[in-house]
Amino acid sequence: MSEQHIATAFDRDLEAIQARIMKMGGLVEAAISDSARSLETRDEELAEQVRAGDAAIDGLEELINEETARLIALRAPTAVDLRVVLSVMKISGNLERIGDYSKNIAKRTGVLTQLRPVNSSTAALRRMAREVELMLKDALDAYIQRDPELARDVIGRDHEVDQMYNALFREFLTFMMEDPRNITACMHLHFIAKNIERMGDHVTGIAEQVVYLVTGERPDEARSKADTTSSSVVEG
């Protein structure tokens, strides 16, 4: 009877924290999408909203950290319950980082609007950001539904994001060599591409937590690192 009571109290607390994770996830999805859109449409007002909105994401992470610590202290969860609580902390950490990257992208929008546009790069960046946003949505769905198959699907899709990044890296090098007046803009655009690629890594981190949570396996051992640009040589 008392056992039952404790389990219920734990579940109730955990549900409240998971609701915050979902709220945080919604804010982060919007930040990804808005930062990429502000870049493509050169909308400085929207970029400013993304920058200002990051504080709410950080605040939620802090709240989740406090609430999970309180949950551990109060309910002393063990085994699977403890694994769930610790994964919640990791997931909120990943979400916070993705929010940070969105803010960084929004910061660069202000600079890029002062420079002449570089071909169709911002549209390609928006497509890349869109892919990451969809992956995040699926990773969070996989978490709520405890669906390891969906989570593995998300992990597999990170490879495509890495490919998009590799293609953009080579494109930016070419633009810079063709015309040195593109150099400053391309340095910033390249940073943005790298930020989106890193967002993909953090979404993958969330999906890996889901697989671990449900199956006890750690899929990250097998994760392929497909950013090959660290060994790219394009001769100038």
Added chain:
Amino acid sequence: MSEQHIATAFDRDLEAIQARIMKMGGLVEAAISDSARSLETRDEELAEQVRAGDAAIDGLEELINEETARLIALRAPTAVDLRVVLSVMKISGNLERIGDYSKNIAKRTGVLTQLRPVNSSTAALRRMAREVELMLKDALDAYIQRDPELARDVIGRDHEVDQMYNALFREFLTFMMEDPRNITACMHLHFIAKNIERMGDHVTGIAEQVVYLVTGERPDEARSKADTTSSSVVEG
């Protein structure tokens, strides 16, 4: 009596985990230093050692994660004890990221040795890496000694690393504009500079955990973000 027994068992477990953190810290300090040295001396063998050595750092993080989870489950720590355990997890997460950045730097060494050297940039990068390495050493000392003053000192020094990064960013833009044959090398060097700057952020994260652990204050609210390159415009 029983209370005393539990406290001692907790302390003993915690000490074992902290010993692992120190071991991990030592490996990460060496990775920072070796990756920067391999870059400056064009030593591909040393770079390969750094790349291969990252697995040991990752393994320690996983072990620390498992042991802290077991510690929480077995000893059910509360209040300050719980705060210590959770901060151990965060610190090992930060160390793992710094190890990753070192590995990324080492990966680029192989590419850069195929390209002609760009001025004195690698010496500047080594100095920047050296500063981060010293900060890490102090952050870990501050953790072991529970010294918030030393931790705050580390947080303050991150500003210098950011300044070094800003200066290098402008330098690389200039080199690329002066001679397009520098573009590929400078893109890689710039990445390395950004990686070192991010390492500094993670060391700051460790120092912030120390301040929080000892004082209960969160110093990150006031942390100044001194990477100003996101708003740098250098006209080509």
